Amino acid sequence: MTNAGDPGWLVTGYALAREALKDPRLSRSAVSDPAMPQEENGAPPLAVVGTMTMLRRAGLRDEVIRGLSPRQPYVSLDRVRAVADDLLDAMIRRGDCGDLVEDFALPWAARVTGELLGLPEEAVAELGGWFGLMAVGPLADAHLPTAWPQSLAVFQTWMNDLKPPGLLPHLVRLNERSSRPLAPDELTGIAHMLAFSGLANPSAFLAACCLALARDPALAQRLRTSPDLVPRMVAEMYRWAPLLGDSITRIALEDVTLGHVRVRAGELVMISRDAANRDPAVYPEPERLDIDRNAAPHLRFGQGKHYCPGAALNQAQTEAALHAVLARMPDLRLAPGAAIAWREHHAVLMPVGVPAQW
Template sequence: MTSRTESPVDLRRTGFGPAPDAEAVRDGAGIARVPTPFGPPAWLLTRQADVRRMLGDADTFANGWTPDDLAGDVRRDPRQLSGDRSGNLLSLDPPEHTRLRKMLAGEFTVRRMRRLEPRIVEIVDDHLDALERSGTPADLVSQYALPIPSLVICELLGVPPGDQDEFQARTSAQLDIGQSEERRVALAAEALAYMQGLVARARREPGEDLIGMLIREHDDDLTNDELVGIANLLLVAGHETTANMLGLGTLALLRHPDQLARVRDDEDAVAPAVEELMRWLSIVSSGSPRLALRDVEIEGAAIRRGDLVVFNLPTANRDPAVVDDPERFDITRDGPPHVAFGHGVHHCLGAPLARMEMRIAFPALLRRFPTLHLATADSDDDREVDFATAHAIHGLERLPVAW
C-alpha cells in the first residue's frame, strides 16, 4: 500500500489565500530554508520583488538541473515525473527554451486567440444550455468549469472528443501532489504514451490544429520527443489552470455579491475582475524549483551556488509592499501588478487564451443564471466547500450551485 505525501511549503494553501506558514515567512524575513521532496532543502521566496527578481534572471537561477547538481542526499530525481524534459518549456533554460517558445509564440498572440473567440462562445453557450436542462442543484466544476477549457485546449491540439474524459481524469490525478510517488510516475508514463500516439497520428495526417502546424512548419527543427513534450505540457497546463480559475473564481464572486453584480452587468468591469481574481486567488502556487548558478544575496540571506530556490506566488500577489490592503478582494483596483502568470522568460505562454476564456465564461454564466447561489447549508462556511488543497493547481473538488 502506498501513502499520501505532505505538500511542500511552497504549495500549501488555506481557503482562497496562502498558507499561514508561507505568510509568516513573507511578513518576517521574507526568505526561509524549507524542506523539499528532493532531499536537500531550498530557499523559499515569498515577496513579490524577490520572486520577480528570481524569475527574471534565467542566467542566475536555472530550471534544467539534475540531481548531480545538488549537494547532499538526493531522494528524488525530478525527471521521474517529467521524463527527460524534452519539449517541456517549464523545465528548460535558454537557449533551448527560447528556440521552442519562438515556434509557439505566434500561435498564442492576442490576435491569433481572437480567431478562437466564436468557438469559445459556442462552447460556453452549449454548456450553459446543458446546465439549464439538467436543473439544480448542479456541480459547477464538473458541468461547467472543467469541461469548457478542456474542450478548448483539446480542439486546439487535435485531441479526439472520445479521449477527453480519460485525459481529464488522468491530468487531475497527475496534479494531485498527495498521490504516492509511484502512482504519479505511472500516470506520467501513461500521459507520455498517449501523447506519443497522438503525435504519431498527426504525423501521418497533420490537421489544422497546433500539433499539425508544428509538424508542417517546424518538423525539421523539432525532434519527436520535443513535439510530444510540447503537446503534453500544453494539454495539461492549458486546461487545469483555467478550469480551476472558473470554479474558484465563481465561488469568490458569490462570496462578494456586489462585485458579482458588476461582472454580470458591466462589460467594462469584466477584464479588471479577471486580473483581480488572478491576483487574489493565485491558483498556481509555485513552479519548477530553480538552481542557483552563482552565489547571490536575497533579503540578507546568502544563497550559494548549487542551492535550490522555490517561491510562493500567493504570498507574492498579496504582498503589502505592492498592493494596498492585499487581503481585500476588489475588482475596482487600478491594476496592481501580479505574478499569477509568472514572470520573465517563463511568463505563461497561454495567458491570452486563459484571459479570453475567463472574460467570456464568467459573465455568460452570471447573466444566464442571475440568481446563482451556493447549494450548501451555509454559503459563508468554508468547511462546506471542498477545496482541492492537495493539488499543484489550487481549486475546488466540486461547487454545488442552484438558481
C-alpha cells in the first residue's frame, strides 16, 4: 500500500527497473490523473509529471534540453565554482566550523539555479526555503495544500519580472512566437517545476557529497591529490546516496508483463532507484561507497524517454562545487560529536545539517 492507501507494484531489481523505465506502455503523465492509484494523497500536477510532453506540444522541448545541458549559455562552470568559493570563504571568515547545508549546499543550489533560469534576485534569496515542496506522507498532507498554491502565486510574480539572460526569459519569448503556445498558468507551472527541481535535488546531492567527504578525510585527501577522480566520486555518489526521491512512478496504459508479474492497465508501478542502484547482482558489496568500481551506470537520473534533462549539467556543477570544497577546506571533517539528522517525510532526503570543521 502506498502513502495514499492505494495498491501498487514495486520494482526493485536493476534489470527490471531499466526495463520498466524504458517501457512506453508505462506512462509518467498518467500519474497526474486523479482517477488513477497514487503514491501520495493528491495527484501531482500535469506541469510536474508531464513537463516535457507539454513543452513538446508548444515546440519548446529542445530549447529546454539545450538550456539544461552543460553547454547552456546562462551559468558557466567558472561561475558555479565562484559561487561555491564565495559561500565557503564566508563560512571560513566566520570561524573554523559551520553547517555545510544551510550555509553552503542550499544557497549554492538556489543561486546557481536562479542564474540558470534567470530568476530575479529576490527569488534567489527565497528559493532556499522551497525544500518543503518536496514533502511526502503526513507532512505533505498538512503542508502542501496551502504551500503549493502559495509558492505558485509567488512564482507568478517572479515570472512577471524576468529579465534576460536566463532560460525562463528565453522560453517566455519563444512561447510568444509559438503557433501552439502554452497558457500562462501552464508556463508558470513548468517554470515552478524547473525551479524546485533545480533547488531540491542538487542541494540534497551536494550536501550528501559534503557529508561523505567530511566523514572520510582519507577519501577527501585522495581527491585533493588526484582531482581527476572527482567525476568518479560524483558518479558513485549518484549510485550510492539513498537520498534523491527514491521511487519513480508510472501508470500502466495497457496490460504489461514485468518479470513474472502481469501488471494490469490502470495499475500503479513504483520503480525504486535506491534498490536498483544497490542490486547486489550488479554492484558487489552495494552498501560500500567505492569510487574505484567499474560498474554498470547508475539509475539516479532515470532511463529512457524521461531521462533527466539536467543530469550532465548537475554532474558538472557538483564537480565544480566539490573542487571548491576540497581546495578551500584542506582539513575537512565532521565537527566532534556531530550527529546527522535527516529531514523526514521529504521525497528528496536531506541532512538537517552537516556540522563540519576545516
